[in-house]
Amino acid sequence: MAFSFKRLMGKESSGDEYLEIDVDSAKPKEKKVLVKTFVLRSFENMDEILNSLREGYTIAVIDIKPLKSKDIVELKRAVSKIKKTVDALEGTIAGFGDNVIIAAPEFAHIHRPTLEKEKKVDFIGN
Numbered sequence: 001m002a003f004s005f006k007r008l009m010g011k012e013s014s015g016d017e018y019l020e021i022d023v024d025s026a027k028p029k030e031k032k033v034l035v036k037t038f039v040l041r042s043f044e045n046m047d048e049i050l051n052s053l054r055e056g057y058t059i060a061v062i063d064i065k066p067l068k069s070k071d072i073v074e075l076k077r078a079v080s081k082i083k084k085t086v087d088a089l090e091g092t093i094a095g096f097g098d099n100v101i102i103a104a105p106e107f108a109h110i111h112r113p114t115l116e117k118e119k120k121v122d123f124i125g126n
Helices: 043-055 065-070 072-088
Strands: 034-039 058-063 092-096 100-104
Touching: 034 043, 043 058, 043 072, 065 072, 072 092, 072 100
Parallel strands: 034 058
Antiparallel strands: 058 100, 092 100
């Protein structure tokens, strides 16, 4: 079925006239946030983690247990490199338990609850 805008507007078409529509600008592509898990086995296999963070739409959940049990000095180097990358991206990094690190870009914030010291209340007198 052919549709002519000129006929709709009351003008006759003279032949090979057409209307070009840019479909790419009609609806912008929305980027989705990806929560991706990683296992940190060595300092050398960090490229996938760092590249995912640099893309800007990945929250990395990193299991550090294999490297922690293998070489603590290498683990500290790896965590330091991840922290520098996250800082450069203005993101947030936090430990979760003893064996997991969560790294997020700037659009996400990792909530760290503050532990308030328990207040002792003396109900008798004070």
